[in-house]
Amino acid sequence: MNISEERAQAWRADLRSSMKAKERTEIPRVHMPELDAEYRSHSRLEEVNLGLSAEQAMLEAKRCLDCANPTCMEGCPVGIDIPRFVKNIERGEFLEAAKALKETSALPAVCGRVCPQEKQCEERCMHLKMKKESVAIGHLERFAADYERESGSISVPTVAPANNIKIAAVGSGPAGLAFAGDMAKLGYEVVVFEALHEIGGVLKYGIPEFRLPNDIVDVEIQNLQSMGVHFVTNCVVGKTISIKDLEDDGFKGIFVASGAGLPRFMNIKGENLVGVMSSNEYLTRVNLMDAANPESDTPVFKGKKVAIIGGGNTAMDSVRTARRLGAERALIVYRRSEVEMPARLEEVKHAKEEGIEFWTLHNPIEYIGNEQGRVTHMLLQVMELGEPDASGRRSPIEIPGKTELIEIDEVVVSVGVSPNPLIPQSVEGLEVTKWGTVVVNNDTMQSAVPIIFAGGDIVRGGATVILAMGDGRRAAKAMDEWINKKS
Amino acid sequence: MNKIVSKEYFSANVIKFEVEAPLIAKARKAGHFVMVKVGLKGERIPLTIADADLQKGTITLVVQKMGVSSSKLCALEAGDFITDMVGPLGKATHIENFGTVVCACGGVGTAPMMPIVAALKKAGNRVITVIAARTKDLIILEEQMRINSDEVIVMTDDGSYGNKGLVTNGVESVINREKVDLCVTIGPAIMMKFVSQLTKKYEVPTLASLNTIMVDGTGMCGACRVSVGGKTKFVCVDGPEFDAHLVDFDEMLMRLGGYRDIEREENELYKEALSSK
Ligand SMILES: Cc1cc2nc3c(=O)[nH]c(=O)nc-3n(C[C@H](O)[C@H](O)[C@H](O)COP(=O)(O)OP(=O)(O)OC[C@H]3O[C@@H](n4cnc5c(N)ncnc54)[C@H](O)[C@@H]3O)c2cc1C
Ligand SMILES: Cc1cc2nc3c(=O)[nH]c(=O)nc-3n(C[C@H](O)[C@H](O)[C@H](O)COP(=O)(O)OP(=O)(O)OC[C@H]3O[C@@H](n4cnc5c(N)ncnc54)[C@H](O)[C@@H]3O)c2cc1C
Ligand code: SF4
Ligand code: FES
Numbered sequence: 001m002n003i004s005e006e007r008a009q010a011w012r013a014d015l016r017s018s019m020k021a022k023e024r025t026e027i028p029r030v031h032m033p034e035l036d037a038e039y040r041s042h043s044r045l046e047e048v049n050l051g052l053s054a055e056q057a058m059l060e061a062k063r064c065l066d067c068a069n070p071t072c073m074e075g076c077p078v079g080i081d082i083p084r085f086v087k088n089i090e091r092g093e094f095l096e097a098a099k100a101l102k103e104t105s106a107l108p109a110v111c112g113r114v115c116p117q118e119k120q121c122e123e124r125c126m127h128l129k130m131k132k133e134s135v136a137i138g139h140l141e142r143f144a145a146d147y148e149r150e151s152g153s154i155s156v157p158t159v160a161p162a163n164n165i166k167i168a169a170v171g172s173g174p175a176g177l178a179f180a181g182d183m184a185k186l187g188y189e190v191v192v193f194e195a196l197h198e199i200g201g202v203l204k205y206g207i208p209e210f211r212l213p214n215d216i217v218d219v220e221i222q223n224l225q226s227m228g229v230h231f232v233t234n235c236v237v238g239k240t241i242s243i244k245d246l247e248d249d250g251f252k253g254i255f256v257a258s259g260a261g262l263p264r265f266m267n268i269k270g271e272n273l274v275g276v277m278s279s280n281e282y283l284t285r286v287n288l289m290d291a292a293n294p295e296s297d298t299p300v301f302k303g304k305k306v307a308i309i310g311g312g313n314t315a316m317d318s319v320r321t322a323r324r325l326g327a328e329r330a331l332i333v334y335r336r337s338e339v340e341m342p343a344r345l346e347e348v349k350h351a352k353e354e355g356i357e358f359w360t361l362h363n364p365i366e367y368i369g370n371e372q373g374r375v376t377h378m379l380l381q382v383m384e385l386g387e388p389d390a391s392g393r394r395s396p397i398e399i400p401g402k403t404e405l406i407e408i409d410e411v412v413v414s415v416g417v418s419p420n421p422l423i424p425q426s427v428e429g430l431e432v433t434k435w436g437t438v439v440v441n442n443d444t445m446q447s448a449v450p451i452i453f454a455g456g457d458i459v460r461g462g463a464t465v466i467l468a469m470g471d472g473r474r475a476a477k478a479m480d481e482w483i484n485k486k487s
Numbered sequence: 488m489n490k491i492v493s494k495e496y497f498s499a500n501v502i503k504f505e506v507e508a509p510l511i512a513k514a515r516k517a518g519h520f521v522m523v524k525v526g527l528k529g530e531r532i533p534l535t536i537a538d539a540d541l542q543k544g545t546i547t548l549v550v551q552k553m554g555v556s557s558s559k560l561c562a563l564e565a566g567d568f569i570t571d572m573v574g575p576l577g578k579a580t581h582i583e584n585f586g587t588v589v590c591a592c593g594g595v596g597t598a599p600m601m602p603i604v605a606a607l608k609k610a611g612n613r614v615i616t617v618i619a620a621r622t623k624d625l626i627i628l629e630e631q632m633r634i635n636s637d638e639v640i641v642m643t644d645d646g647s648y649g650n651k652g653l654v655t656n657g658v659e660s661v662i663n664r665e666k667v668d669l670c671v672t673i674g675p676a677i678m679m680k681f682v683s684q685l686t687k688k689y690e691v692p693t694l695a696s697l698n699t700i701m702v703d704g705t706g707m708c709g710a711c712r713v714s715v716g717g718k719t720k721f722v723c724v725d726g727p728e729f730d731a732h733l734v735d736f737d738e739m740l741m742r743l744g745g746y747r748d749i750e751r752e753e754n755e756l757y758k759e760a761l762s763s764k
Contacts, residue, residue, distance in 0.1 A: 263708065
């Protein structure tokens with residue numbers, strides 16, 4: 001059934017006429033129940049958002065007008081049939097709602113939590129045109145996915161009979177996982193190679209538990225395993241084994257989803273002082289190595305005055321982690337203004353509630369240390385916004401001579417990541433941009449080397465979970481067609 | 488999970504392990520290292536691959552007990568499993584026939600030097616190995632080094648064995664005696680700093696294998712960064728070997744000390760836990 005046929009179903013029509021559009025828009029947007037801000041700023045692992053109750057979700061779903069032309073779907077990077085899943089929640093068919101989500105999204109419980117909805121589906125919701133708050137699509141997505149998981153009736157997708165064709169995914173982040181799931185469904189023998197000792201990519205080593213509990217990712221991984229997907233951890237493709245080894249080993253297609261794991265620094269004075277580190281190092285220590293747990297052998301600095309440089313999700317995750325590890329002052333230092341911050345709106349809101357200081361229009365120009373080489377101060381350049389540039393963003397410019405010296409004992413640099421060069425460098429014939437991303441056909445995700453497909457951050461640079469996941473699914477479809485055409 | 492197939496004591500604190508790792512054994516070259524993690528909550532630590540046996544599918548690690556993580560590894564026996572091991576990582580040593588090469592090592596650096604000495608010898612170099620330690624009991628791997636070195640010079644600070652003096656005295660005596668085409672040095676950062684100063688004076692090209700703090704070992708975190716010729720480099724992917732004369736050893740020394748207090752605390756806790764068992 002296509003989308004309009006779905007919409008024309010009797011139950012949907014009845015539901016639509018059961019309440020006037022005006023009444024629907026009069027219902028105020030639901031508030032996500034959350035942990036108390038003071039309490040949670042000391043609780044490292046507890047998830048901040050508690051999730052909607054069934055009543056809350058059903059009421060929120062009533063707000064949706066079930067538009068004939070659902071613009072929200074245009075805002076969704078993978079085109080989820082949003083009104084269908086929302087209306088299923090309204091009528092209490094939560095498992096049906098989850099099913100509708102899963103037709104398009106491989107990881108709805110994850111995306112419901114981490115997608116920047118206010119810039120995607122929710123930005124395009126009809127309600128905004130009527131000067132109302134948009135339907136809380138993200139919260140509803142999370143509700144349906146959580147309901148399915150917690151109900152215990154999570155369905156393992158049916159797997160086609162084995163076709164005995166081996167294919168590989170390199171990297172176990174959202175792109176690799178989504179690809180693996182679709183290929184397993186098609187009957188392929190799927191092996192996922194992961195460099196780290198944990199599966200999940202950024203979902204595990206980057207995004208903290210208070211925003212995305214590990215359990216949720218683990219359930220998805222177990223699902224894949226029960227579908228026959230095989231995971232090989234501690235295996236760096238390009239080092240432990242080469243792409244050529246994989247081909248020689250009989251792999252008929254290779255999906256490279258190795259992410260953008262390389263931290264960027266600003267190359268300013270004092271950046272190599274002790275106590276200055278990348279957000280990747282900070283978050284890897286805390287999330288992957290569990291360094292804040294006394295049982296863990298990995299150490300981590302627990303600064304009392306911690307500055308995080310940057311305004312993205314990684315910066316928000318780092319600063320809120322610092323607060324949870326005991327920072328009395330935790331600062332975001334960002335060179336533009338708050339409007340330009342790339343982080344999800346909700347993370348900025350949560351960070352503020354947790355007492356994070358926002359030093360926008362400030363940019364570090366030097367770190368200063370003591371005799372032991374430990375950072376003690378940072379020198380900030382004060383900025384102002386200039387004229388809009390070609391991209392329409394107002395670029396920050398320095399206010400000459402205006403600086404500020406601030407006492408700190410830890411700095412986390414979170415100014416972006418670059419693609420991991422290992423695979424691009426080790427494969428001959430692969431086309432790579434000057435930013436180090438792999439060039440692929442946008443529809444098929446196939447690279448210049450036919451057997452290699454690629455997607456996620458290795459193709460896009462630092463992007464989003466939903467885009468990575470969408471790439472994985474598209475690559476699976478295209479690789480399947482390509483393999484079938486060949487044989 | 489990688490199985491330990493044999494364990495041998497070189498001294499009370501220096502232990503050789505043979506570990507099952509067929510893929511790593513096949514892919515590794517001299518200069519490569521692995522990241523090793525013992526236990527679910529273990530730390531990832533870098534260890535050089537000292538040797539490999541393709542037939543048996545094993546690699547050799549030589550580990551010196553330092554703090555918690557190396558001690559946990561050293562407490563394992565043949566038949567036990569290492570929880571996680573990944574590699575080979577880093578850039579392999581550039582090996583060719585340079586002529587005469589002096590390999591200057593001390594402390595933790597002696598084990599990682601072994602495969603380099605062997606590879607240099609195989610490529611036809613005249614290899615002179617200088618091993619240094621504070622005192623006789625701390626000299627390790629002398630016999631193993633003799634197998635692939637044309638000459639082994641032992642230096643002890645207190646003169647209890649070999650020649651009295653520092654590693655630099657040993658290196659300088661060779662430079663004064665004959666033409667040296669290359670020096671390779673591995674050891675505590677402070678030692679490499681002085682070796683580098685010495686060979687710079689004599690204009691002998693020198694490679695230092697840097698043992699910075701690492702977390703992932705794959706280029707993901709930047710914990711291992713050092714300044715080389717004024718540029719920031721990641722030891723785990725750009726190294727571990729660099730032109731010693733360009734390395735900012737003072738910065739490296741400063742960064743190595745970064746976690747010393749926490750490490751000491753963890754080690755105390757670990758020892759307490761052991762003694763209360
Ligand atoms: C702290 C943080 C917070 C974020 N928050 C959000 C958010 O709220 N919302 C959102 O949409 N996005 C967020 N992102 C971005 C999002 O996580 C990424 O865009 C997404 O994870 C990319 O997925 P991927 O599968 O391409 O790569 P990754 O998730 O990076 O996974 C790549 C995997 O490949 C492995 N690998 C790399 N090289 C090799 C190799 N040679 N051999 C084997 N394995 C290899 C890596 O170890 C890694 O596990 C965040 C990112 C970070 C770092
Ligand atoms: C590329 C590379 C290859 C290495 N190869 C070997 C090897 O083959 N065999 C081996 O025994 N060791 C090797 N090391 C060093 C080894 O990784 C460290 O000794 C180990 O990480 C110490 O961990 P720990 O928890 O036992 O001690 P910690 O508690 O971390 O440290 C104990 C003490 O040692 C000091 N220390 C910590 N790390 C280092 C270091 N990297 N260099 C010098 N001092 C340090 C600390 O400051 C502290 O005083 C190598 C290091 C690198 C980077
Ligand atoms: S645009 Fe808003 S109101 Fe319309 S279908 Fe989508 S979520 Fe419902
Ligand atoms: S150890 Fe993490 S980048 Fe080198």
